[in-house]
Amino acid sequence: MLAMSEVNCIKTLRNEKGLSITEIAKTMQVNWRTAKKYGDGDQLPQEKTHLKKGMMYDEKWGEIVVDWLEEDLKLKKKLRRKNKKIFEDLVKEGFQGSYRTVCNFIQEWKVAQEEEADKGHERLAHPEGEAQVDFGIMEAVQDGEILDVHALIMSFPASNTAFSVPMPSENLECFLGGLQELFKQAGGVPLSIRIDNLTPAVKKVRKGDSEAELTEAFRHFQQYYGFKVQVCNPRKGNEKGHVEGKVGYVRYNFFSLPPVIKDLEDLTNQLEQQLINDRQRIHYKKEVLIDELWQQEQKQLIKLPEESYPVFKQFL
Template sequence: MSRSEIARRPDVDRATVAKYADMDDMTPKPPMDRRQGSKIDPYAALVDGWLEADRRPPRKQRHTAKRVHDRLRAETEYDGEYTTTPGYVRRWREANRRGSDGYGELVWAPGVAQIDFGVAKARIAGELVDDHCLVVTFPHSNMRYVTSLPGENAECLCHGLVEVFEHIGGVPPVIVMDNATGAGRRNARGEVTPAAVLDVFDIKKSLSHKGNPYDNAVVESTNRPLKKELVYRNHYTTIEQLRHDLNDYVWWSDNQRLHSTLGYRSPKEFTEQGLVL
């Protein structure tokens, strides 16, 4: 078919026909990078100096991307958008990461539990009262249990733990906790004096403290949404109604919530497949 015959077809321009007829290779070419230099480039040495100096202070005193952007706007003639700054800071930190800046993933052994008390303001029978939620989590399986108690002393801790142990049908060999009064405390010499309740169950104690790699992050991350999104937002007629809502949350979290760390299975499904708490 000649070029003229092709061009006579509807919606085909003669110039387009000529262009493709003369092409030897019709493989699509990758798009060209048309980006010009970033507005932050003239200030790169200055920002690099700030970030390099950040290696010395504690992590919480270092520059955030927002702080870098604010300093550039205040101390220089930089007029770029904020969205440019985080990208530059991220690329610098990735390129200049030291071996000591890395971290190891914290692996929790099966059966190890974390416990934590959280005080939430609860509206019960029209009154705003303190509700002490004892949260017990098993980081290996993400199973969790919650009970509402009137206080945080040793008696309340004992009652709450017995309730949880009866529910799971056993006692965890190790419990990681903070320095709550009911669980134990440190004396002036830094020695731990555990509560007698832990000795009764022959539980190994692991109190959270500086230098201890096992912190309470998992259980504390459970406590926060319970206090802010469940207990405080709702109105209850009785403490039993509050406990019922807490139990409903625990059932949903253990039976329906899927976790990527468990292969997108629920904690219940994870344990039923022969894997332990």
């Protein structure tokens, strides 16, 4: 299930911004069905438990089919059993039901698997002190002109807390300098940071069992501050689904209209205060103020070093 902040973003995009379901799914990086459910639903769906009946559920046949389907997932698609083959094998075991009954059961199982995959990021464990980081492009007005702002956002899934700093670009200096500012705002360094394959941080993406290779600059930066790095698998944005949601939340709550700013420092101060105020909400699941959860989680952070890492001196 999505966080309430993500649900609100979807509804805002649909009802106020007029985006299509496809555009919303792409923006929020959720499945099309999920975007449709929350964007067009009159109310939030409640989880229900349905007691299914029939020979596929009351007898052993359903369990047998599920075992076969799970076994086939380990094979190449062309080697997997078709519905007809599964039915014929069941008949050999003594099954007396119809072919249609088997097909319906298989279809229900596949739909359930797809829904579980859509919610996979919600099942990831999020211990206190673990952060996720990503860029999001926003718009602001400076000196009467609209400019693109590359907001670097760091979120903490355990407490649903977020920090953001606007940068002029997404290059190495902006990425490392932005992380330093986020550490200061948070009052410490996360125990670990989950990122995708950001160019300033990742030199070589992970393939198969091989680990991602970090850029030398980011590796030195990481070692100086002492945090661990978790790089997402290619095309697995759900592995950092919390910060993806926060990018959308910041964009459509604080940038729904491009803010008028003096400079990026002015926008940094505005964003920091808005996100501080935002912690006065009740956590969507834990029913406690986000600020209280953050104060507890903050104790897990690594202490900031006395001197900041010389990002700009080294790389400019």
